[in-house]
Amino acid sequence: MISVRGPLTLVPTEAFAASKKRALKKFPDCNGDVDAFVDGLCQNPDQGDVFPSFQRITIRKVRLPLKAYGIGKSGGLRLLFFVYPDKMKLVPLFLYVKGQFADEKKVRQAANKTIQNVVKELNS
Secondary structure, eight states: OOOOOSOOEEOOOHHHHHHHHHHHTSOGGGHHHHHHHHHHHHHOTTOSEEOSSOSSSOEEEEEEOBGGGTBOGGGSEEEEEEEETTTTEEEEEEEEETTSSSSHHHHHHHHHHHHHHHHHHHHO
16 A cells, blocks of 8 residues: 555656557547546555566556446556655556557566656656
8 A cells, every 4th residue: 555645746757648649549539538547546546456576666557447438447448557655746657458468478578668768757
């Protein structure tokens, strides 16, 4: 459980924007739903499951339904994010469609690459 007091500040990144654009190419009517959901994470960052295989950062994965297309959480989008509790910041890493990756190993590889890019972006 993430220990924070008050709302978090959203830190948009180029990596997230690019992945969102790719994921929503097929589902353009869900853009506002994704934005609202990410904003809601700033109020309640304990949503979702802890994504395994990351030791230094706690990454969480949440499932988003595609209501405009009649698709529930199990068939919808996946969002990986992490929180800097000391800095009160929420960083969405990337958004993807279920089935976009062959297996969880491929998701972890993509997440590792994205994390490296995000850390560089945040430190520049």
